[in-house]
């Protein structure tokens with residue numbers, strides 16, 4: 001699971017009012033190189049919850065992102081490279097996403113988060 | 123300018139829709155907003171492979187043809203006629219300034235004779251080519267890799283051996299090829315040689331057509347909420363899009379058949395970038411954070427209708443031993459608990475898909491998905507799902523059997539997802555939940571379409587007594 005996906009997901013258990021951001025429990029993180037596409041990054045940038053993204057990056061061991069940004073940062077190649085790396089190249093292979101309200105763990109294995117709810121959570 | 127577009131004689135309903143979609147990718151903004159003009163050549167039938175189409179430039183024509191799957195060629199027509207004499211007259215009167223640049227010394231060229239609905243012997247083909255001495259070719263013939271490809275295209279002047287209704291008269295076209303589909307993609311991507319396959323993996327040709335309807339290109343994010351083995355996203359990734367997929371079935375989406383036979387390996391096999399995200403999730407209760415919207419450029423999918431892969435959703439009531447209603451999962455069983463699922467009716471599935479797409483697609487983004495229909499239904503068009511955020515722009519039927527078809531629907535998001543629309547969807551969602559059984563009974567076209575009573579099917583066909591589509595239409599045509 002990449003941080004892009006993490007930034008999109010929340011715990012949607014019945015009764016949970018704010019299931020975002022999910023806390024990342026790290027088992028294994030791997031880096032995989034991904035082709036750089038500036039258009040894609042520009043499209044995604046405004047959709048990202050920045051604080052959650054920066055925190056998630058730190059949790060998986062990457063602390064190079066600025067704490068605060070606005071869209072003018074997209075002009076900087078250096079910023080785009082960091083954004084690209086954090087968004088797409090860091091993978092949580094094994095671990096879990098934890099609901100901030102209930103502590104329910106959504107396991108991540110083989111890079112795939114299991115977001116399916118139990119019968120009594122829907 | 124008018125070009126002749128010759129299609130492969132297959133998937134008739136998909137042909138123009140594909141060209142119309144690709145026009146959105148390759149036309150300049152100023153030319154884009156009305157649909158294309160089409161014209162059928164003299165004596166031709168709407169299902170004929172030959173159509174004239176008006177395109178603003180040769181570059182647009184070439185780009186569309188080269189990216190397409192169903193365009194055999196787009197041609198600048200130098201002349202046409204009902205006989206070779208008429209053809210000559212027509213070519214002679216075509217302006218020199220349009221012809222001469224392609225006839226110059228130092229260029230290479232080739233003439234090919236093609237026919238639709240009959241076979242022309244080599245001898246006859248050669249004779250026909252020799253007949254074009256009145257065109258002042260100054261270049262060299264090169265059969266392998268010519269600069270300019272010229273085509274003589276003849277259509278039938280007798281019965282209907284091509285399956286189409288008999289034509290009233292022969293038509294011959296002479297033109298210069300501008301571009302054509304690269305069908306070598308299809309053997310490369312054919313399912314037969316796909317590493318990881320499931321019973322409902324999407325055929326490569328249809329998957330490419332879906333990716334074209336969805337306008338998949340580099341820089342875009344394409345989502346499949348019913349990703350299965352990923353075969354639709356493979357096509358989108360081939361065209362350079364970033365992909366993301368979800369499926370309720372963890373064995374399908376995560377485990378596959380081992381470490382080198384799973385959704386990831388299907389991308390690796392073709393050297394394509396991996397999906398940016400794969401997850402296990404229920405499209406009935408999507409796990410997206412509440413503020414998230416307008417992130418996907420397209421959503422493409424084959425929703426779970428049907429006997430082989432009927433939909434499931436969270437919250438079934440299969441009781442574990444020792445528990446009592448209201449249902450709770452005992453704490454000691456939580457970690458490895460496999461949630462049971464309930465049946466997911468077609469109406470609910472489509473409702474969820476439209477709601478998800480309305481929220482998650484960017485404005486102008488496309489939703490492309492299959493929808494099942496009963497062929498005997500005359501007014502199929504009236505039954506397609508509707509949503510205030512979407513405009514239906516293409517419907518392409520693929521006949522699956524004498525009774526059932528599936529229709530590829532292409533919708534464009536034309537208005538934003540408002541609070542009111544979200545609220546109405548929420549109420550409907552609860553209604554589905556509370557009146558689950560009622561919906562399964564009343565609204566479930568799925569059981570009517572895909573799980574027919576075997577006895578009815580056995581006698582049903584002969585009873586139909588009417589043929590809603592011409593005889594030559596079938597699964598691939």
Ligand SMILES: C[S@@+](CC[C@H](N)C(=O)[O-])C[C@H]1O[C@@H](n2cnc3c(N)ncnc32)[C@H](O)[C@@H]1O
Nearest residue numbers: 323324348350351353370371404405426433434
């Ligand atoms: C028709 S198949 C799609 C196959 C896919 N196009 C492929 O290439 O393999 C439908 C898929 O939807 C999944 N599915 C069924 N119900 C679902 C739900 N509620 N949410 C998400 N996926 C679901 C099934 O597990 C199945 O893989």
